[in-house]
Amino acid sequence: MSETLVLENAMIVTPDEVLHGWIALANGRIAEIGTGRPPARGTDMAGDYLLPGLVELHTDHLESHLAPRPKVRWHHLSAVLAYDAQIAASGITTVFDSLRVGSDVDSRSLAGEIGAIAGAVETARTEGLLRVDHRMHLRCEICASDVIEETTHILGQFRIDLISLMDHTPGARQFRDTSTWKIYYGGKSGMTDAHLEIMIQDRVVLHHANHDRHRASLVALAKSHGIVLASHDDTTLAHVAESAADGIRLAEFPTTVEAAAASHAQGIQVMMGAPNVVRGGSHSGNVSAETLAREGVLDILSSDYVPASLLMGAFELAHRIEGFTLPRAVKTVSLNPALATGLTDRGALEAGLKADIVRVHMAGSLPVVREIWRDAQRVI
Numbered sequence: 001m002s003e004t005l006v007l008e009n010a011m012i013v014t015p016d017e018v019l020h021g022w023i024a025l026a027n028g029r030i031a032e033i034g035t036g037r038p039p040a041r042g043t044d045m046a047g048d049y050l051l052p053g054l055v056e057l058h059t060d061h062l063e064s065h066l067a068p069r070p071k072v073r074w075h076h077l078s079a080v081l082a083y084d085a086q087i088a089a090s091g092i093t094t095v096f097d098s099l100r101v102g103s104d105v106d107s108r109s110l111a112g113e114i115g116a117i118a119g120a121v122e123t124a125r126t127e128g129l130l131r132v133d134h135r136m137h138l139r140c141e142i143c144a145s146d147v148i149e150e151t152t153h154i155l156g157q158f159r160i161d162l163i164s165l166m167d168h169t170p171g172a173r174q175f176r177d178t179s180t181w182k183i184y185y186g187g188k189s190g191m192t193d194a195h196l197e198i199m200i201q202d203r204v205v206l207h208h209a210n211h212d213r214h215r216a217s218l219v220a221l222a223k224s225h226g227i228v229l230a231s232h233d234d235t236t237l238a239h240v241a242e243s244a245a246d247g248i249r250l251a252e253f254p255t256t257v258e259a260a261a262a263s264h265a266q267g268i269q270v271m272m273g274a275p276n277v278v279r280g281g282s283h284s285g286n287v288s289a290e291t292l293a294r295e296g297v298l299d300i301l302s303s304d305y306v307p308a309s310l311l312m313g314a315f316e317l318a319h320r321i322e323g324f325t326l327p328r329a330v331k332t333v334s335l336n337p338a339l340a341t342g343l344t345d346r347g348a349l350e351a352g353l354k355a356d357i358v359r360v361h362m363a364g365s366l367p368v369v370r371e372i373w374r375d376a377q378r379v380i
């Protein structure tokens with residue numbers, strides 16, 4: 001039996017309410033939660049919030065640490081540890097490391113290096129160097145010529161927990177407006193307009209050649225390996241119908257209210273970017289996360305390209321939207337993503353669940369991470 005740790009004088013955010021009280025942790029789990037003073041003296045939380053450790057499904061930050069500049073590859077284990085520390089300091093205790101598979105225009109596909117990357121994560125885990133529970137999310141660019149070969153190879157070697165099906169063809173989904181695609185990729189690459197036009201035509205040809213058969217193959221691969229599937233940038237009712245038919249559980253970044261509402265109504269969890277909440281809109285000019293929250297069809301937030309945005313986004317939802325309580329907002333970054341990916345042992349402050357806990361101090365309206373416990377052990 002490990003020692004019991006008691007945290008007292010805290011604002012405890014449960015799935016249903018915020019209560020002032022204490023929480024006892026033992027054997028890696030939450031043993032008990034109570035209001036007022038605890039039976040035995042605990043550690044004073046000074047009135048700070050205690051939240052369940054956040055669950056992050058879609059972050060591109062491992063790629064950023066591995067490839068900090070074009071053509072630069074950083075030391076794999078060093079990159080994994082720096083990334084892990086940044087993720088933990090953002091309040092996240094379970095992370096799905098997202099890696100792109102399939103060559104894209106600004107190809108930073110690290111598929112050829114996934115063996116080395118997964119090996120570095122495994123080394124860090126077995127040597128007890130990780131603060132966060134890491135899982136793997138393959139982001140498959142389905143029209144890419146090499147996506148099936150790469151995905152099949154990876155599935156034969158590693159445990160994958162989530163696959164998302166992306167189609168970033170200009171004129172479709174995220175880039176319905178091709179001028180937005182030109183700004184996005186042109187800005188990144190500095191290419192001329194004429195060059196971008198040629199690339200658009202090439203991408204459209206690939207879409208017609210590969211989209212349907214690659215999507216069907218990836219859905220079959222995910223099903224045969226028991227991997228949760230996510231759609232990406234669903235825009236129309238036809239996209240949502242296709243997602244439902246394919247057994248998709250999670251809709252990443254639907255671009256319209258119509259697609260989000262239809263997904264939510266069918267039990268497909270709607271996930272939006274927390275930076276979208278914090279910034280007050282989509283960087284691609286699509287529907288805002290706040291609009292979907294007000295419509296009652298937002299289920300999950302993801303930190304996407306800024307890890308710190310996840311905690312901020314939850315507090316912003318509760319602050320800005322009347323009737324969107326803090327417990328409900330916190331569920332979008334903990335319980336809902338946990339359940340969407342089949343993790344039933346975490347995501348809420350409830351007796352019996354994993355003692356993954358974040359202590360949050362409010363600096364004005366900014367939530368600041370002060371301490372983190374994972375399986376009842378301090379990791380920050």
Ligand SMILES: [Fe+2]
Binds near residue numbers: 166168232233253
């Ligand atoms: Fe996208």
